Amino acid sequence: MDTLVQQLIIGLTNGMVFALIALGYTMVYGILEFINFAHGDVFMLASFLALTLVGALGLQQQTGMVFALELLGIILTCAAFAASLNWTIDRLVYKPLRKAPKLAPLVSAIGVSFILQNIGLFWGGMPLKVFGGGNQAAAPKAFPDLLPATNLLGPNSHLTLLPKDVLVIGASLTVMAALYGLVRFTKLGKAMRATAQDPTAARLMGIDVDFVVGATFVIGGCLAGFAAVIYSLYINTVHYQMGYQNGLYAFTAAVVGGIGNIPGAVLGGLLLGLLRALSDQFIGAQWQPAVLFGVLIVILVFRPAGLLGSTAREKV
Amino acid sequence: MAEPLLELDQVYASYGAIESLKGVTLSVQAGEIVTLIGGNGAGKTTTLKCISGLHAVSRGSIRFDGRDLKNLPPHDIVRLGIGHSPEGRRVFARMTVAENLDLGAYIRKDKVETALDLAKVYALFPVLEQRRQQLAGTLSGGEQQMLAVGRAMMARPRLLLLDEPSLGLAPLIVQTIFQVILTLNQQGTTILLVEQNARMALKIANRGYVLETGEITMTGPASDLLVDPRVQSAYLGQ
Numbered sequence: 253m254d255t256l257v258q259q260l261i262i263g264l265t266n267g268m269v270f271a272l273i274a275l276g277y278t279m280v281y282g283i284l285e286f287i288n289f290a291h292g293d294v295f296m297l298a299s300f301l302a303l304t305l306v307g308a309l310g311l312q313q314q315t316g317m318v319f320a321l322e323l324l325g326i327i328l329t330c331a332a333f334a335a336s337l338n339w340t341i342d343r344l345v346y347k348p349l350r351k352a353p354k355l356a357p358l359v360s361a362i363g364v365s366f367i368l369q370n371i372g373l374f375w376g377g378m379p380l381k382v383f384g385g386g387n388q389a390a391a392p393k394a395f396p397d398l399l400p401a402t403n404l405l406g407p408n409s410h411l412t413l414l415p416k417d418v419l420v421i422g423a424s425l426t427v428m429a430a431l432y433g434l435v436r437f438t439k440l441g442k443a444m445r446a447t448a449q450d451p452t453a454a455r456l457m458g459i460d461v462d463f464v465v466g467a468t469f470v471i472g473g474c475l476a477g478f479a480a481v482i483y484s485l486y487i488n489t490v491h492y493q494m495g496y497q498n499g500l501y502a503f504t505a506a507v508v509g510g511i512g513n514i515p516g517a518v519l520g521g522l523l524l525g526l527l528r529a530l531s532d533q534f535i536g537a538q539w540q541p542a543v544l545f546g547v548l549i550v551i552l553v554f555r556p557a558g559l560l561g562s563t564a565r566e567k568v
Numbered sequence: 569m570a571e572p573l574l575e576l577d578q579v580y581a582s583y584g585a586i587e588s589l590k591g592v593t594l595s596v597q598a599g600e601i602v603t604l605i606g607g608n609g610a611g612k613t614t615t616l617k618c619i620s621g622l623h624a625v626s627r628g629s630i631r632f633d634g635r636d637l638k639n640l641p642p643h644d645i646v647r648l649g650i651g652h653s654p655e656g657r658r659v660f661a662r663m664t665v666a667e668n669l670d671l672g673a674y675i676r677k678d679k680v681e682t683a684l685d686l687a688k689v690y691a692l693f694p695v696l697e698q699r700r701q702q703l704a705g706t707l708s709g710g711e712q713q714m715l716a717v718g719r720a721m722m723a724r725p726r727l728l729l730l731d732e733p734s735l736g737l738a739p740l741i742v743q744t745i746f747q748v749i750l751t752l753n754q755q756g757t758t759i760l761l762v763e764q765n766a767r768m769a770l771k772i773a774n775r776g777y778v779l780e781t782g783e784i785t786m787t788g789p790a791s792d793l794l795v796d797p798r799v800q801s802a803y804l805g806q
Contacts, residue, residue: 439674446660446671453658456620458646458675458723562662 254410259529265417265486267525268424272479273502274509274517275431276338276472282448282512283468286354289361290341292499293368294473298334298480299490300375302326303395307382313398323398327481334477335470342469347462365496372492392491395484416486427478428518431471435514440467448512508548510561519559524548571634573598573758574619574727579628581611581618588614590782591628596727596760601753603761603769603790605803606779612762613655615779616729619760620652621645632727647675651725655732657716661705665696668704668715672722682722689718692748710741717748727758734765746772766803770794778803 276291305326311319341364349357377389384393399416403409435441446454447464455461483498484490501524509520524544531543551559572595581589588611596602604612617623619630621642630637632648640648660668669689673682690697693714699707704715713733720728730749734742742765750772753759763769770776770790778786778799786793793799 442671443674445663446674449660449662450658452622453654453660454671455622455642456646456652456654456658456720457671458643460641460643 255533258411259533260526261411261413261417263526263529264522265420265525266528267522268420269479269483269486269521270498270502270505270524271518271521272424272427272475272482273498274506274521275428275514276476277499277503278506278509278511278514278517279444279468279472281506282514283444283451283465284346284350285512286346286357287361287503288338288341288346288469288472289358289499289503290364290368291338291472291476292495292497292502293365293372294334294338294341294495295476295480295483295498296372296490296492296495297337297368297375298330298477299395299484299494300372300492301333302330302481302484303382303393303490304375304378304380305329306396306398307380311398312396313400315400327478330481331474331477334480335473338469338473338476339466342466347465365499369492369496372495376492390492392489395488395490397488398485420482420486423478423482427475431475431514434471440464444468504545504548508551508558510558513558513560516558516560523559570597572596573633574760575631576615576619577629577631579615579618579630580626581614581623582626583614588782589618592779592782592784594777594784594787596758598726598758599753599756600775601749601759601761601773603763603766603773603776604779605763605766605769605776605793605799607803608764609781610779611782612779613731616652616654616731616760616762619645619729620650622652622654643675646723646725649724649726650729651720651723651727652729653716653720653731653733657709657712659704659707659712659715659719661703663704664701665704665707665715666700668719669696669700669722672719675723681724685722685724689721692751693718710737710745713737713741713745714748717745721752721757725757727760728752730759730761732762732764734763734768742768766799767794770799 273292273295277287280286280288309322311322345360345364346357349360373389376383376393377386379386382393384391399414399419401414404413404415404418405411435444443454443459443464446457446459447461451461502521505520505524506517508523509516509518527544527547528540531540535543574596576592576594579589579592580587592611592615604615606612614623618625621637621640625638632650635648637645660671669686676682695711696714696718699711704712707715717730717733733745737745746768749759749761761769761773770793773790775788776790776793777784778793786796786799
């Protein structure tokens with residue numbers, strides 16, 4: 253029983269990170285019907301920025317108000333960085349291809365993904381102390397364990413709940429609630445939902461669709477930047493290929509949840525995280541990818557549009 | 569005559585290499601109902617799309633209220649006072665009727681006046697009020713058409729472009745829709761109506777234009793067109 257609960261905690265925290273990245277894929281898809289394959293690498297570069305900032309500030313494990321503010325500052329900086337990067341990529345690379353055949357922006361996105369990974373490789377080679385002097389650019393970089401390792405359930409508990417678990421779950425839920433509020437209740441959210449359903453009709457309502465698309469990339473980027481810091485604090489490693497793997501997982505989560513559907517992305521992310529943890533524990537870590545994707549394929553066979561996806565786009 | 573509210577001067581437009589409008593010239597005076605009739609593929613829908621900015625004008629000019637619409641995006645043209653109920657209705661299927669009407673008023677900030685206009689739409693189409701919490705995709709074709717017209721009204725346009733409001737609807741519903749168009753016009757909205765149902769359109773319009781393969785071939789008072797032998801044989805089935 254304890255092992256099960258423990259794996260649920262691990263699965264939930266991992267799932268939250270997948271969900272945050274998945275939201276960026278699904279929101280862009282919802283509006284443009286386009287998979288931004290570079291999204292995971294924006295997440296990766298933001299985590300490199302986080303590590304650089306941690307090094308520059310000389311942060312170490314501690315508590316207190318100043319430390320909390322520094323951490324918040326890093327989160328906001330990384331979110332702003334990832335948002336601007338995502339927006340810039342859209343304007344420079346995807347926007348000129350808006351009316352092109354769908355494969356053109358898709359291939360461009362894969363290209364941007366490789367370019368960003370290359371930038372990550374160079375970044376990792378910078379002669380900074382946090383990057384191990386930059387001697388091995390391609391090697392994983394240790395991200396300092398900034399949060400205390402005290403078990404919040406007490407030293408004698410069979411279960412472990414670390415402050416970083418609480419941070420991941422709490423902060424992710426807060427961000428998702430904020431996103432929900434934005435999409436549901438603000439004028440921008442209204443414009444985003446209308447554009448996702450029918451961009452032409454949205455234009456006739458007076459909605460500036462270009463602006464809405466830009467805002468979607470900014471919001472998706474914010475979520476990726478936020479996820480990057482949370483992930484780094486949690487996993488304690490950054491690597492120039494981390495965006496590729498996590499991006500692919502998150503993209504899968506978005507599709508399983510129902511691509512274009514915001515609650516679906518969260519559900520898919522959590523499902524992926526939980527499946528991963530349970531399969532590690534009860535089947536064996538060496539089988540993780542096979543079990544994980546086996547289950548997901550079965551889900552898609554029975555629900556091709558994803559768990560919350562509508563089976564067909566309404567066209568009247 | 570006063571300067572027209574809407575004026576198209578030698579408007580050309582194309583889809584790739586195919587020229588779909590070949591110098592369309594037409595005008596609409598404030599307060600009029602003008603109808604544009606013609607067969608399938610004549611360029612009626614393209615004409616409306618050029619006016620509301622959804623389709624690029626390759627040559628010629630479109631002026632609204634004395635202002636050149638060249639290079640203005642659709643979301644700015646709406647703000648000048650042109651509402652467009654598009655071909656195929658294009659209601660937001662996964663939103664409720666109320667949300668659709670609310671989006672119609674997207675450009676407006678005057679909450680009180682907007683609420684009055686909403687009441688007006690509900691008064692003209694009582695069925696929309698009954699179904700206001702229902703998803704638009706679940707409405708019948710006629711109800712969706714009413715919603716599309718109501719949604720365009722919510723921006724309180726001075727000029728309303730209506731694209732085939734009778735398409736695929738039962739005769740009784742068509743009567744209702746045309747009655748509403750007349751009422752709207754009496755309340756001060758100028759109307760440019762594109763129709764395949766030429767008889768109905770000419771009956772309520774002041775003037776008409778006949779569009780054939782991208783060119784205006786006839787124009788005149790609607791009552792004259794209604795009895796014109798060429799119009800009768802080509803569009804009225806006589």
